[in-house]
Amino acid sequence: VYVILSVSRSVHLSASYDVQIREIIERIEKENCLIELPFTSETINMQDLTLYIKSELNSIQRNMNDSALQVLSKCIYQQIDKQTQIFYILRLVLNQSYFSYLSQQRKQLNLTNISIDEILNAYIDHCEQKFGRKICSFIFNYISSSQSAIAEIELLDILSCNNEFFLEYCQKDLPKHLRFPPSLWIAVKYILGPLLSERYFDLKVVLCWSHSFIRRHMKQRYLKKVEDIRIAHRDIANYFLEAFIESKPLVDMNRNLQIRGDSGRRFILQQPLLYSEIAYNYRRLGELWYQLMHSGDIDRLKEYTLCCFEYLLSKVHGLSVEQLLWEFDIICSNILDADVLVVQTTIKNIANIISNNPMLFAGEVILRLKNIKNRYSEHIESLYNQAYEWCEACGVPVFVPISSWISTVPSMTITILPCIDGAFKIAPTTFNQHVFCTTRINEIAMYHIPSKKLVKKFSGHSELITSLQLTYNSRFLVTASIDRTIKLFNLSSGDLENTYTVHQDEILCMTLSHSNEQIVTGSRDRSIIVLRLETGEIEYSVEQHTDAVIAVALTQDDGILVSASRDKTIKRWTFRGMQLLDVIDTIISPIQHMIISTDDTFVIAACDDTSVQVKSLVTGSDIHNLEGHSSEVTSLSVSHDSMCCYVGCSNSHVYVYNLRSRLLLRVLTHHTSSVHDLYVSVDDYFLFSAAEDAIHVLNVKQQFNGFPGDGSSSSSKAITALSISREGDVAIAGSSAGVVRLFNLIDGEFTEQIVDHRAPVTQVALSHSYLFSLSGSRDTTVKVYDNEMGEIVAEFTEHSAPISHLRILEDNRKILSSDEQNYIKTWWANTGELIDSYNVPCKMLAVSPDGKYVVSGNGDNILKIWSLDDARVVRSIDHTEGKITCLAFRADSQYLITGGEDYSCKLWELSSGKLTQVLVEHEQCVTAVAISEDGKHVLTGDKSGQAIIWSFKDGAAVHKVTIHKTVIVSVSFATDSNVAIIASQDGLLSAWSTVAGAQLAIFYFSQNLIKLLVSQSGARYAAIVKNTSCVAMLSLFNIPFSDGSRITQCQSQVFPEIIGAMLPVKPKPLLYPKDSTILTNSRENSKIDQLGGDTLLATHSKNIG
Structure with missing residues (x-):
């Protein structure tokens, strides 16, 4: 007897009578939630069985005399060991509905040899x-x-x-x-x-x-x-x-x-997706994706689920990211779609981040899709826009990337279809869900690509099939063979529609007109024949080649036919009338393969000498050869944007060339035997390659074409210098390649490249009001770039060592620069004329906000405060037990704070050098310090990752932040001083309320952080991150109010106010009482336990009688 239960995947129940436990477990694993209670005739006696049947009859008010009851019981008893479902069968037949059916059919109850069907x-x-x-x-x-x-x-x-x-x-x-x-x-x-x-x-x-x-x-x-x-x-x-x-x-x-x-x-x-503000609609979350997937409407599946931000967020928060990924796995086993793959890869890459904090989902989507959204369909751009709109409307502070330094790149190999009978010529369907391939036994096999299932076989040819193609309206599959026949298979019925025999020798190549009206074939008999597709009537037959015709191709408008032959020539014909237009006869080796680009610009020919030659389709002139391979060319294919050419070779490699620049982009080595055929999907997302006994499906959309970038991606050199404008709207970055670029900090877009140095850039700066830009380099020069005129207006060349510091003084006219030989120089920005020169230790250097004082030192435990006007040393300050590691000024230039290796922070009066306070709560070296603009708070961070918010007035530690686990690299305050910004080396960025001590927002750079700059308002951020040549730029949306009480109130809300149709971040807690259940197929339990205590996920099941 079988009892069907739906329980959590971690729960298994077994009851056995002399049955191996391993056998039971194997059955459970094979058949989900199936638990076998193996009753046998040895464990059930006749009397108990008779009583059971009698009780069932009484429940439906049916009577049966004793003799009939005994006969029925004996019949059941005899089938216990033979019929595993006998007790369920018994239950079905001892039912009023079944008795009514028997009465209607005038039949008697008879269970002898009866089946469940x-x-x-x-x-x-x-x-x-x-x-x-x-x-x-x-x-x-x-x-x-x-x-x-x-x-x-x-x-x-x-x-x-x-x-x-x-x-x-x-x-x-x-x-x-x-x-x-x-x-x-x-x-x-x-x-x-x-x-x-x-x-x-x-x-x-x-x-x-x-x-x-x-x-x-x-x-x-x-x-x-x-x-x-x-x-x-x-x-x-x-x-x-x-x-x-x-x-x-x-x-x-x-x-x-x-x-x-x-x-x-x-x-x-x-x-609705959300019931008011209380709970998610789990029925919609559980059913909608499944129904849309099986409805065959991929666009709606993406629009309403897989590329719908609110739906994805609901899944992640209401159920789990594991549940969502499990559903993606199911979808990808049924559907092959580039948009789905990129979303799936994105969620996989951020699963650890968003499973702990769904609030970060939108920012991660924006970060990883920004640079690639234009390469996919409108659904990906829509997902990006929805995430951005959600950030604007969610009502709580959230970090939003405005540039992208990490892009989602799905893995190249999507799937491998094993083909038992081999794979030679291939033809995928228009929407990439199925592929046809020829086999070594001269059949055509049709496979469903996502599930790898063999759907159907087409047969009829007696010898090798040399060509197969789908008509452009997907009605027919057309094949040609060396058996001299052409066959049409109806794809709706699967039947062989027609067979045409028009050649006297082997057919070597074939193509179809885009109008779906003609078939064009080339043969070993040197002839080219054009025939009607549906009737086989010959329209034209020409024989002007002197050797076998090995390839034919038509332009997109069916105006020109191109043919290639073993006679080393390529001929162009008018398709209507088959008049010869011209002959390309500059090829010195017999041609093996020939194709034309989709834009009707290029003819690409592969020859016996392994050369791949690119000719002009219009003029027939030589353009260039594609060089980089040395083996025999076995197949050619070109992307539909006519940018990439794929060359398959006998050495099992596929060579990918930029068709226009002839640059070898990559060599694909996924096959282990000679490549038989290549095909690029119509949307250019996928490359299908056949070799030996497998078809490989590769994702090539992002692999070779690069990304549309912000300009920074054009250089692989690392960012070495970064600064932002006082207004927080522009960023300037210099690289190790000597290049200086400007970026818009409002939208994260690259603005322009302004300067080129001969050596790596070491310092950059922007003047107030964005009048000019500065860049210093290891080439010892400092260049001044006029942002309005768009030209370099001055070049300062008085340094003889690499530039180490660069500051624009308060008057916006004078510049202070220092070099590695400890020379500090001041000079005029507009002319580059030297004002003063000082030779003082300046490995560490800072200028007060009012431009009156300079603090400099040699990187040890001593700093000197000196007046910039007369070079008078105000005082030397020190940390007696370790080096000074960081310093910062108060906005009014009255105070200076320093942090050191002695674990302390010291506050100094700038004008007198007097020590006013010592802050001693840290247990590791202090690495970053800041003073709020209103002078009420001090923020410090140390090597262990601890950050402390202090009261400036009495030096008391107000709040301690311990979520960072690596060295703090940056601390700062927003303008109103109610928001503290902390960033650590591991790429964690956090914003905190200085009033409530509550976390406002966090963000993961997902790379090690080298430097972070924050605008005075706290709204714009620019960073240098490791292993990327991009400037990481962010914005903090929904910055809290200046009123501290309102910040506390905002943070105490479980979720923000709904704005328009935006989804709340968190429904109110305790959505389910402890006896409630969610039935899911998630690979991990639902997040129900986070909402209302420990809840046992089990399913109650009862039959309806």
């Missing part, structure tokens, strides 16, 4: 006889098509939106309200009886078939056609998308029936 068909036949096959099919199909189960109200709502039901059920007049009659459902439900089972999902009672084999039986009977499957799933998807929440027209011209507007209302329940 016979009983199921009896129930179904009984239902159909009473209510009609069509009406039953509607009901059964929706139950069978639900992912796990369906609520009765959902079923009634979906049936109420089915116009075919009303036209079938109401032969005369339609009801006043278009609702599926509940009485009809109750009657159907009563007849189905034990075939149905109740479960509990999110505090709702839902229905499903009681056993998976019943569901399979129903599908085999009612859902044989692909169209019927898609309609059922489409209807359920429309329901969860609220497509007919207002009304649905009902039109039948045969009955002169038109119901529209309010008369077409179906009175169905709403299915």
Whole structure:
């Protein structure tokens, strides 16, 4: 006997009678949630069995005399060891519905050799006889098509939106309200009886078939056609998308029936993604993706689920990122789509980040999609825009990347299709879901790419198939062979439609017209024949080559035909009339393969001497050769944007060239034997390659074309210097290549490249009001660039060593610069004329905000404060027990703070050099310090990752921040001093309320952080991160109010106020009482335990009798 239970995947139950435990476990792993209780005739006696049958008969008020009861019991007893489902069969037959069916058919109860299929068909036949096959099919199909189960109200709502039901059920007049009659459902439900089972999902009672084999039986009977499957799933998807929440027209011209507007209302329940502000709609989250996937509508699947930010956020927060990734795995085993792959890869890459904090989801999506969104469909750009809009509207502080230093790149190898009979010529379908390939036994095999399943085989050729192609309208598969025949296979029926024999020798090549009207073939007999596709009638036959024709190709408008031959020539013909236009005869080696680019610009020919030659299609002139391979060329393909050429060789490699620059971009070595054929998908996302016994599907969209960038990506050299304007709207960056670039800090876009140095740039700066830019280099020069005029206006050359510091003084006219030989120089920005020169230790150097004082030192434990006007030393300051590591000024230039290796921070009065306070709460070397603009707080960070907010007035530690685990590299305050910004070397950036001590926002750079600069407002950020040549730029959205009480209030909210249709970050807690259940197939438990204590995830299941 089998008991079907739905339990958590970590729960297994077994009861055995002399059965190996390993065998039980193997069955559980093979059949989800299937638990076998192996009763045998040895464990059940006849008397107990008779009592059980008698009790079941009494429950349906049926009587049976003792002799008949004994016969029935004996029949059951004899089948216990033979029929594993005998007790379930017994339950089905001891049911009033089954007895009614027997009475109607005038049959007697007989369980001898009865099968489960016979009983199921009896129930179904009984239902159909009473209510009609069509009406039953509607009901059964929706139950069978639900992912796990369906609520009765959902079923009634979906049936109420089915116009075919009303036209079938109401032969005369339609009801006043278009609702599926509940009485009809109750009657159907009563007849189905034990075939149905109740479960509990999110505090709702839902229905499903009681056993998976019943569901399979129903599908085999009612859902044989692909169209019927898609309609059922489409209807359920429309329901969860609220497509007919207002009304649905009902039109039948045969009955002169038109119901529209309010008369077409179906009175169905709403299915929003979020129920008010309280809970997610888990039914929609669980069903919608599944229904859209099986409906065959990939665009809607992406629009409403996989590329819908609110839906993805709901999944991550309401269930788990593991659940979402599991669903992506299922989808990718059914659908091959580049957008889906890039979203899946993005979520995989950020899973650890967002599983702990879903608030970071939007920022991570923006970061990783910004540079690549234009290379994919509108769905990826829409996802990016939705994430950005969510950040603007979410109501709490959130870091938002405005540049991208990490882009999602899906893995190159998507799948490998094993082909038992070999793979030679290949032809994928238009939407990349299936691929046809020729085999060594002269058949064509059709595979479903995502699932790797062999769908169908086409046969008819007796010898090697040399060419196969799909018509552009996807109606026919056309093949040509050395058996001299051309065959047309109808893709709708799978039948061989026509066979044409027009050549006297082997057919070596073939192409189809874009109009789907002609087939063009080339043969070993040197002829080219054009024939009608549907009739085989020959339109033209020419024989002007002197050797075998090995390739033919048509331009996109079907105006020009190009042919290539072993006679070393390529000929161009008018397709209408087959008049010879010209001959390319500059090729010195016999041609093996020939293709033309999709833009009708290039002819690409591969020859016996391994050369790949690129010619002009228009003039026939030589352009260049593609050089980098040395083996025999076995196949050619070109991307549809005519940028990349793929060359397959006998050494198992595929060489990827830039067709225009002839640069070898990459060598693909995924095959282990000679490459037989190559094909680039129409959308240029995928490369299909066939070799030996496998077809490889590669993702090539981002691999060779690069990314549209902000300009910085054009240089692989690291960023070595960075600065931002006082206003926080512009950033300037210098690189080790000597290049200086400007960036817009509002949108993160590259503005212009302004300066080129002969050596790495060491310092950059921007003047107030963005009048000019400065850059210093290891070439000892400092250049002044006028941002308005767009030219270098001065070059300071008085230094004789690499530039180490660069400051624009307060008057915005004078510049202070220092070099590695400890020379400090001041000079005029507009002319480069020297004002003063000082020779003082300046390994560490800073200038006060008012430009009056300079603090400099040799990097040890001593700093000197000196007046810039007269070079007078005000005082020497020191940390007696270690080096001074960092310093900062207060905005009014009255105080200086220093941090050192002695774990202390010291506050100094700048004008007198007097020590006013010592801050001693750190236990590691202090690495970063800052004083708030209002002078009320001090912020410090140390080597261990601890940061402390201090009271400037009395030196008391106000708040300690301990979430950082590596050295603090930057601390700062926003303008109003209510927000503290902390960044550590591991790339963690955090914002804190100085009033409440609460965390406002965090962000992960996902790279080691070298330097971080923050605008005075705290809204704009620019950073240098390791292993990238990009400037990392961010913005802090929704900066808290200056009023401290309002900050505290904002932080105390569980989730922000809903703005428009934006999804709240967190629903209110305790969504589920402890006895509630969510049925999911997640690889880890739902996050229910985070909301209301420990909750046991189990499923209650009972049959409906």
